[in-house]
Structure formats: structure tokens, C-alpha cells
Amino acid sequence: MTIGFFDSGIGGLSVLAESFRRLPAQNYLYMADTLHVPYGTKSEEDVKAFVLESIEAMMGEGIDALVVACNTATSIAVEELRTLYSIPVVGMEPAVKPAVEMNRATGKRVLVFATPLTLQLPKYYALVSRVDDRGIVDSLPMPELVRYCEDLQFDKRIMEDYFRAKLSPFDLDDYGIVVLGCTHYPFYTDTLRGMLPPHIRIVDGNAGTVKRLAALLHRFGIAGDAKGSGNVRFMCSGGDPAYIDKMRTALELIRGNAIETEDVL
Ligand code: DGL
Numbered sequence: 154m155t156i157g158f159f160d161s162g163i164g165g166l167s168v169l170a171e172s173f174r175r176l177p178a179q180n181y182l183y184m185a186d187t188l189h190v191p192y193g194t195k196s197e198e199d200v201k202a203f204v205l206e207s208i209e210a211m212m213g214e215g216i217d218a219l220v221v222a223c224n225t226a227t228s229i230a231v232e233e234l235r236t237l238y239s240i241p242v243v244g245m246e247p248a249v250k251p252a253v254e255m256n257r258a259t260g261k262r263v264l265v266f267a268t269p270l271t272l273q274l275p276k277y278y279a280l281v282s283r284v285d286d287r288g289i290v291d292s293l294p295m296p297e298l299v300r301y302c303e304d305l306q307f308d309k310r311i312m313e314d315y316f317r318a319k320l321s322p323f324d325l326d327d328y329g330i331v332v333l334g335c336t337h338y339p340f341y342t343d344t345l346r347g348m349l350p351p352h353i354r355i356v357d358g359n360a361g362t363v364k365r366l367a368a369l370l371h372r373f374g375i376a377g378d379a380k381g382s383g384n385v386r387f388m389c390s391g392g393d394p395a396y397i398d399k400m401r402t403a404l405e406l407i408r409g410n411a412i413e414t415e416d417v418l
Contacts (some may be wrong), residue, residue: 154375155386156366157216158183159207162190162303163403164337165222168245170407171359172220173383176367181385184211185400188390191299192225193268193335200270204230205237207390212238214388217375220366221245222336224358225268228276241369247271247334248358250284255354261329262289268335269294295319295338302337305403312344325350333357340407 156176158169162185169183189195189203204226208219218241221227221234227244235242252263263285271277272292281290297315306312331353333339339357346355370376387400 155180155216157211157219158222160223161186161192166404167339168222168359171363175363177383185389187396193270194296201229225271228274241373243366252330252332253284256329259329262327263330264328265292265332265334266295299337330354
């Protein structure tokens with residue numbers, strides 16, 4: 154029994170790290186589409202083709218469940234993947250709904266960080282229209298952050314300068330929650346925690362996604378097959394061994410980090 158995790162790059166490792174915590178006895182296959190990362194600045198048509206090709210390669214390795222650990226890829230391809238394959242498929246979307254609910258009592262606004270592509274797709278527009286009944290959700294594309302993350306740029310000073318510049322148009326007193334709507338971004342939760350005002354909560358969809366995965370494994374009757382030891386196999390579209398090393402380093406990093414994950418769903 155193997156659970157596949159897919160992302161354009163190393164971002165999905167933040168979701169995999171959460172899965173290790175909750176489902177430590179599973180075996181995992183993690184794939185990054187290194188030939189095409191970043192997705193968030195490309196066209197919908199291109200990204201769809203990249204995702205379908207990558208998942209086909211993962212299916213060839215024999216996976217029993219799939220987590221599309223990428224908000225951008227989910228928005229574009231999750232429905233099609235569910236029609237193509239009979240295994241359980243878990244997707245991700247920015248945790249806007251729980252954030253709006255959590256903020257109901259405070260009267261504060263919600264700020265969603267995501268890739269430009271996620272924010273411009275109909276799925277995101279539909280999500281916000283459905284749940285944002287008070288018009289409190291603002292969205293901020295952060296395309297550079299995926300690049301920084303892929304370069305393992307975690308220098309506190311450089312990243313704080315970057316976030317300060319991005320956040321300068323916003324009055325942070327007005328906000329109660331920041332939603333990390335891209336799986337690369339939780340690599341910067343600690344940095345953000347250190348610089349955002351303490352009243353702002355930081356949420357991502359990782360814990361909720363793994364909860365859904367666990368429930369689906371039960372529903373499909375395959376949860377009990379967990380005989381693994383939490384080992385992970387890596388693959389990437391470029392087949393570059395240096396990138397595989399990078400994935401290992403990044404996974405250790407994110408597992409070692411005290412990532413603030415909220416059980417938001
Ligand atoms: N990690 C991905 C996401 O959750 C996409 C990053 C990218 O390739 O632009 O949206």
C-alpha cells in the first residue's frame with residue numbers, strides 16, 4: 154500500500170510531513186514536476202497537461218491513493234483525475250471557508266496568499282463567492298515565494314524584507330487570519346509568525362487534507378493495509394538526482410520545523 158503525493162516542486166512536502174505525523178505506518182511516493190515548476194505563473198492549459206502527465210507516471214509506479222498536494226494543480230485537474238482513476242484522490246484548496254468562520258466573532262478580515270494562477274481560476278472565485286458572505290476576504294498573489302522556496306532560500310532577513318514589501322499596502326490591524334493557500338508557503342510559517350502581529354493567526358490546509366486522506370482510506374477499506382514504516386520514495390519529472398537530494402533536505406527541514414498547522418476543516 155503506497156500513498157502518492159504530488160506537487161510541482163518541494164511544496165507538497167509540507168503536506169507529506171503532516172501525513173507522517175498522522176499516518177506514520179504508511180509508505181509514500183512523492184513526485185515533483187521539476188521540469189515545469191513553478192506552475193503558478195503558467196497557463197491553465199499547460200499546467201493541466203503537466204499534471205496529467207506526472208500523475209500518469211506516478212500511476213505507473215503503483216499507488217493506491219493520491220494526494221494532489223498542490224492548490225494550483227488541484228484547481229485545474231482534480232475533477233479530471235477522479236474520472237481517470239479509481240483510487241481515492243484528495244485535493245487541496247485554500248482554507249478560506251474555515252478562516253471566514255474563525256473570523257466571524259472578531260470582525261477582522263482574511264488575507265489569502267496563493268499563486269497567481271490559483272487566484273485567477275474560477276474554482277477560487279466560486280469558493281470565495283460561496284463562503285465570503287461579509288466581503289472580508291482579500292487575496293495576495295506571491296509568485297516569488299515558490300522560487301525562493303525551490304532555491305531553499307530561508308534566510309530570515311531576506312525573507313522578512315520580502316514579506317514586509319509584499320504586505321506594505323495592507324493595514325495588518327484589520328486582519329485576523331492569513332491563509333497559506335499554496336503548499337510551498339508553510340516553509341515560511343515560522344518567519345511569518347515572527348513578523349506578523351501576534352493577533353493574526355496563520356492557517357494552512359495541511360492538517361485538514363491529511364484528515365480527509367485518512368477518512369478516504371477508511372472509506373475505501375484500504376487504511377488497514379498500512380504495513381509500511383513511513384518510508385518515502387522520491388521521484389521527479391527531470392530525473393535529476395540533485396533534486397532528489399534537495400527533496401530529502403527540504404523534508405527534514407519541514408519535519409524539524411515547528412510548523413503551525415491548524416486543524417481547520
Ligand atoms: N505548491 C503549489 C500550490 O500549492 C504550486 C506552486 C507553483 O508551482 O507555483 O499551489
